[in-house]
Amino acid sequence: MIQLHQFRPFWGLPNASPFCMKVETYLRYRKIEFKTVPSNPRQSPSKKIPFIITDDGQTITDSEQIIAHFEALQPDPMDADLSHEKKALAYLIRSKVEEELYWQITYMRWGDPQGWKVFLPDLKKHMQGLKGKVLPWIIRRMLLKQMSQRGMTSNDTTTSYASGIQLIEVLAHLLGDKPYFLGEKIHTLDMSIYAFLANIIDQPYTNLLHSYANNMDNLSAYCQRIKQLAWNDWQVL
Ligand SMILES: N[C@@H](CCC(=O)N[C@@H](CS)C(=O)NCC(=O)O)C(=O)O
Incomplete structure (x- = not known):
């Protein structure tokens, strides 16, 4: 059986790591047993997680490599209909979403003081003893430094969320009234965009980015559409 190594579900989300959720969304959508x-x-x-161990013991890291590995085995690869131009476009959209929204999601939990207030107690529940007392603060210090290099600081949430809000607006315009980002048909790009949007839209506490994204009806409907396809049988823990 294929093993998917990833974080446990958290906050009613299948995974608090959008990269893990991207791979699990893909495997579920494809009905690949794991x-x-x-x-x-x-x-x-x-x-970095996720990583998988295949039936024959091969370890594959990186969400994109994992999806590419399984797509190569499919009789009907999801992106086979895409022209070089569309593939290039998908690459640029995915790269931007993964880079920008990864840091926005990190900021929502570790940088935004309101987010940290609710994230810390739940994080500590998954860390026993001394580990729970020190590790969150060590990780936070490191992340705050990385976030400040990207212009995100705890004392200015408006500026910190600005680039995320801008990207959400761009994504809403890009999707328009299409069902999926590249048109009528679902592609591997949607596995990624869905996982990143769901980590913003479905997270249980609000903030500037969460409320902005939740007001984008087409993005919410898009998330529901993919949830129906891939996560229909999943129970919130
Ligand atoms: N390019 C990788 C990125 C994976 C990634 O950044 N995972 C995060 C969790 S969301 C991680 O493991 N971070 C640990 C670290 O950077 O130290 C992928 O697509 O799988």
């Missing part, structure tokens, strides 16, 4: 193995970045050869 089992999840609770893990963390330290256990990954790349020091």
Whole structure:
């Protein structure tokens, strides 16, 4: 059985890591059987999760490589209909979404003081003893430094969320009234965009980015559409 190594579900989200959720959305959508193995970045050869171990014992890291591995085995690859131009466009959209929204999602939890207030107690529940007392603060210090290099600071949430809000607006315009980002048909790009949007729209506490994204009716409907296709049988824990 294929093993998907990733974080446990959190806050009613299938995964608090959008990269893990992207891979799980893909495997579920494709109806590829797998089992999840609770893990963390330290256990990954790349020091990032998710990673998978295939039936024949091969380890694959990186969400995009994992999807490419399984797509190569499919009789009907999801992106086979795309021209070089559309593939290039999909690459640019995905790269921007993953880079920008990864830091926005990180900021919602670790940087935004309101987010940190609710994130910390729940994070500590998953860390026993001394680990729970020190580790969140060590990780936060490191992340705050990385976020400040991107112009995001705890004392200015408006500026910190501005680039995320701008990208959400761009995505809403790009989607328009199409069902999926590249048209009528779902593609691997949608696995990524859905996972990143769901980590903003479906997270249980509000903030400037969450409320802005939730007001975009087409993006909310898009998330519901993919949820129906891939996560219909999933129970919120
Ligand atoms: N390019 C990688 C990125 C994966 C990634 O950044 N995962 C995060 C969790 S959302 C992680 O493991 N971070 C740990 C770290 O950067 O130390 C992918 O697509 O899988």
